[in-house]
Structure formats: C-alpha cells, structure tokens
Amino acid sequence: MNYVKGLLDQIGLGSQRLEMYFLSSAEGARFAEIATEMTERVRQLGPNPIKKLEIGD
Amino acid sequence: MIIGQQKPLDEIKQIIADYQKVLILGCGTCVTVCFAGGEKEVGILASALRMATGLEGQPREFVEATVQRQCEYEYNEEVADLVREADAVLSLACGIGVQTMNERFPEKITLPGLNTSFLGQPAEQGIWAERCQACGNCVLALTGGICPIARCSKSLLNGPCGGSKNGKCEIAPDVDCAWQLVYDRLKALGKLELMTEIQPAKDWSTSRDGGPRKIVREDLRL
Numbered sequence: 497m498n499y500v501k502g503l504l505d506q507i508g509l510g511s512q513r514l515e516m517y518f519l520s521s522a523e524g525a526r527f528a529e530i531a532t533e534m535t536e537r538v539r540q541l542g543p544n545p546i547k548k549l550e551i552g553d
Numbered sequence: 554m555i556i557g558q559q560k561p562l563d564e565i566k567q568i569i570a571d572y573q574k575v576l577i578l579g580c581g582t583c584v585t586v587c588f589a590g591g592e593k594e595v596g597i598l599a600s601a602l603r604m605a606t607g608l609e610g611q612p613r614e615f616v617e618a619t620v621q622r623q624c625e626y627e628y629n630e631e632v633a634d635l636v637r638e639a640d641a642v643l644s645l646a647c648g649i650g651v652q653t654m655n656e657r658f659p660e661k662i663t664l665p666g667l668n669t670s671f672l673g674q675p676a677e678q679g680i681w682a683e684r685c686q687a688c689g690n691c692v693l694a695l696t697g698g699i700c701p702i703a704r705c706s707k708s709l710l711n712g713p714c715g716g717s718k719n720g721k722c723e724i725a726p727d728v729d730c731a732w733q734l735v736y737d738r739l740k741a742l743g744k745l746e747l748m749t750e751i752q753p754a755k756d757w758s759t760s761r762d763g764g765p766r767k768i769v770r771e772d773l774r775l
Contacts, residue, residue, distance in 0.1 A: 503562070503597075503601055506561065506562035506563065506601070506605070507562065507601050507604045507605045507608070508604070508605055508608040508609070509604065509608070545608055546604055546607065546608070549604075549607040549608070549612065
C-alpha cells in the first residue's frame, strides 16, 4: 500500500485516490460508511486526469 | 546475486528528459529476483512514466522488453531491432548490464534506471543483505563461512573490536557484529583455535585497490 501510494504521488495522480480498509463481511454498515467517505473524497479530487490523455494504458 | 534498487521516478524522468522514444529494458537474472528490474518492474515503470510524462504535458513513448541476462552480448542481440528504433535505452539491469549495452550498441545511449547496491542475498521476504565485497581473496575458510570484509563495519581481519556489544555492532543496534557471528560459528564447529591465529594485514591489491580487475583464462580463449 505504501509503495503504491508513493508511486501514485510520484506519478502525479495523488495517493489520496487509494485506500485500504480491513473489515469483515458482517460489517455492512461500516462498508457503506467507507464507500460514502471514499466517494466524497474522490468527488473532491475530481476526475482521473489520466482519462483526458488517451494514452491507452 | 547483485542487489539493485530502482531510482526515484523524478530522477528517471530527468535522465530520459532529452529522449522521445525510450526502450525500457529489464534483466531476467539478479534484478528480477530482487524485484528491482525484471519484466514486472519494467511494466510498472513504463506505465508510471507514460502517466507521469502525460500529466506533465510531455507524453513520451515507452517500449518494454526484458532479456535473460543483460551483462552478455548474446542475450542483448535479441533486442537489437528495438534498440535501433528507440532514441535511448533505459536499463533496469545492474551497472554491468548498462555498460554491456553501451558497449554492444555504441550508437545509442543506454541510461541507468537502477542503483546497483551490493552483492548479497535475500535474508528474509523483502529484506536483502550484503554478503560479499568481491575483494578477490576469500577468507571464509578462516572465519567459519562468515565474511568479515563485507559484514564487519571496519572489515577487520582480527576482530572483534571494542564496539561489539551484546552481539551487535556499535554503528547501529540492528547490525550484527560479524566477529561475534564468526566466534559463535567457530565455537559450534569446534574450530575456535582459528580465532587465535593472527591474520596479517590484508593485501588489497586483489580488490579495487589494484585498479579495474580482469581475469584471463587462456584455456578458455578462442
């Protein structure tokens, strides 16, 4: 995780776009909370800038 | 094996700044095993560079390839066409591979994407440790198979020194005292008398002190 986050920062995409959570299948409410939190975060960061580049990778 | 570590992406970007089409060339031997410059790392680096240079508004073309052993001309022959078509080669091999490429393809520059770190072994998952300094005159028979040249911080031949404490070296608490290891090993082997033999000052002429080294085997020459 730290490695990939570092790589995302170096690339210029930003490490905030990636997060890992540990939770069991019984934690539905927590899952929804995390999904909402990440959705909100990504919305604030804006669309993936790579998508505009058409580099096909 | 030779242990290497990939250079930071920013440094790699500077290294390749003058070239538009870059062949990223991995090596399938040592640096594959230490996860620094094999086929997988070539793929990750190429993707990262495509994205990074694209985001900076200066997209470049990156071609990916990996040869079995970049330190031998024969293997590099396989990528001759790719080298010809590229503006430069970014090698993920050790310094030997980089130089072999430059010697084999002098018309094209091969640049280093790795820092060649040391000769060592995978000590644990994700941890590599130095084991040899290629001094050219092996003393492992005297030291129970533990190298005091590579593993003692002072490369002492008659250790330990006063900086050995509870089996650790004074330079850092997580560094083993090589001479403690030698002592423990010789004791286990019933060869402690080897500790009492005073070794004369080492002749470093077989090491780097003698200048660049070369071995000539007349029986193998053509």
